[in-house]
Amino acid sequence: MKKQYEFLNLATVNAPFMPEIEKAIGRVLASGRFVGGPETVAFERALAAQTGTEYAVGVSNGLDALRLIFRAYIALGRLKPGDEVIVPANTYIASVLAVTDAGLKPVLADCSRETMNLTAEGLREALTARTRAVLTVHLYGRAAWGAEMDAIARAHGLIVVEDNAQAIGATSPEGKATGALGDAAAFSFYPTKNIGALGDAGAVTTSDFALAEAVRALANYGSRERYKNIYAGFNCRLDPIQAAVLGVKLPHLEEEGRRRREVAEVYLSEICNPAIELPQKPEKGKHVWHQFVVRTAQPEWRDAFRAYLADEGVDTDIHYPTPPHRQECYRRQFAGESYPEAEALSATAVSLPISGCTSTADAREIAAIINRFTPPQP
Numbered sequence: 030m031k032k033q034y035e036f037l038n039l040a041t042v043n044a045p046f047m048p049e050i051e052k053a054i055g056r057v058l059a060s061g062r063f064v065g066g067p068e069t070v071a072f073e074r075a076l077a078a079q080t081g082t083e084y085a086v087g088v089s090n091g092l093d094a095l096r097l098i099f100r101a102y103i104a105l106g107r108l109k110p111g112d113e114v115i116v117p118a119n120t121y122i123a124s125v126l127a128v129t130d131a132g133l134k135p136v137l138a139d140c141s142r143e144t145m146n147l148t149a150e151g152l153r154e155a156l157t158a159r160t161r162a163v164l165t166v167h168l169y170g171r172a173a174w175g176a177e178m179d180a181i182a183r184a185h186g187l188i189v190v191e192d193n194a195q196a197i198g199a200t201s202p203e204g205k206a207t208g209a210l211g212d213a214a215a216f217s218f219y220p221t222k223n224i225g226a227l228g229d230a231g232a233v234t235t236s237d238f239a240l241a242e243a244v245r246a247l248a249n250y251g252s253r254e255r256y257k258n259i260y261a262g263f264n265c266r267l268d269p270i271q272a273a274v275l276g277v278k279l280p281h282l283e284e285e286g287r288r289r290r291e292v293a294e295v296y297l298s299e300i301c302n303p304a305i306e307l308p309q310k311p312e313k314g315k316h317v318w319h320q321f322v323v324r325t326a327q328p329e330w331r332d333a334f335r336a337y338l339a340d341e342g343v344d345t346d347i348h349y350p351t352p353p354h355r356q357e358c359y360r361r362q363f364a365g366e367s368y369p370e371a372e373a374l375s376a377t378a379v380s381l382p383i384s385g386c387t388s389t390a391d392a393r394e395i396a397a398i399i400n401r402f403t404p405p406q407p
């Protein structure tokens with residue numbers, strides 16, 4: 030039988046941590062504290078320290094982290110329904126869902142071909158007199174914020190929110206951690222993320238005390254003090270069992286990023302096929318390669334490329350086959366709008382296996398398999 034190269038195997042990813050995870054979960058079980066408690070507090074402190082922000086608030090998942098940030102800005106009177114928020118056109122749908130959920134207006138900015146992310150140019154083009162915030166998404170693990178974009182945002186008085194679901198551990202060109210680049214950041218610890226829980230989990234980081242307090246209260250029925258509700262809130266708290274799991278995995282963040290960069294380096298230096306375009310690594314700053322996204326030179330070649338790889342035992346995925354503005358749920362929201370770079374990417378992207386347990390030997394073999402691909406003749 031042919032060797033199989035799995036896209037991602039979470040049992041393998043988590044195996045080295047299991048003895049410690051079992052101990053950590055055991056502590057929660059013995060404590061009898063199943064909401065809040067010391068494991069949650071300890072994880073929040075560790076995350077704030079890792080990110081370099083004053084506060085971290087553990088929440089239920091990444092989408093809720095984003096929703097709570099926008100709802101908190103509204104509760105504080107710093108945003109109001111109808112305000113425009115710039116969001117990259119190439120993102121996972123959750124980024125846009127959080128904006129519309131809060132009654133804000135998402136204004137999409139096309140991605141750049143080089144970074145597949147928001148750039149200063151895209152930000153400038155999407156600006157209007159009604160822009161009040163920007164939600165930058167560090168997609169695929171690449172920081173999508175730097176000095177130039179920051180200067181634009183400051184000049185226009187924009188609130189800067191980061192969707193850091195895919196880039197925990199990455200740094201900007203200036204060397205600052207994602208999650209501390211804007212006014213507030215959302216993290217996801219969905220099991221497949223670089224630091225994944227054993228279920229849903231998320232967090233908000235910020236150095237703004239009022240915002241941290243508003244997010245925390247909104248995630249707890251809108252209450253700071255029991256039976257006193259200042260906001261009409263939700264229940265979006267972090268499960269302490271997941272906090273305990275994350276407390277075991279977070280200290281290994283640097284190593285996770287380093288191993289992913291090693292795999293990415295092999296792909297970047299060894300894949301050489303005119304039919305396949307490689308992603309660019311940033312000149313400065315740490316990329317954490319949540320996904321390694323290549324593109325077929327022609328959209329018509331993608332199915333053949335994936336079928337060829339599957340036949341050779343290499344599992345792949347597509348991030349993402351349909352951009353948010355082309356989704357059924359947003360047919361009216363973005364009617365008639367077109368974002369050519371995001372659309373081209375969605376038609377040509379193929380994600381290769383990459384994780385903390387992809388070996389460099391496997392990456393070399395995958396590269397060699399890719400180099401033998403010949404596109405279908407018309």
Ligand SMILES: *Cc1c(COP(=O)(O)O)cnc(C)c1O
Nearest residue numbers: 090091092121123124194217219
């Ligand atoms: C995973 C992800 C989210 C959502 O996080 P969940 O924890 O799954 O709710 C949001 N944005 C991006 C870019 C993501 O990759």
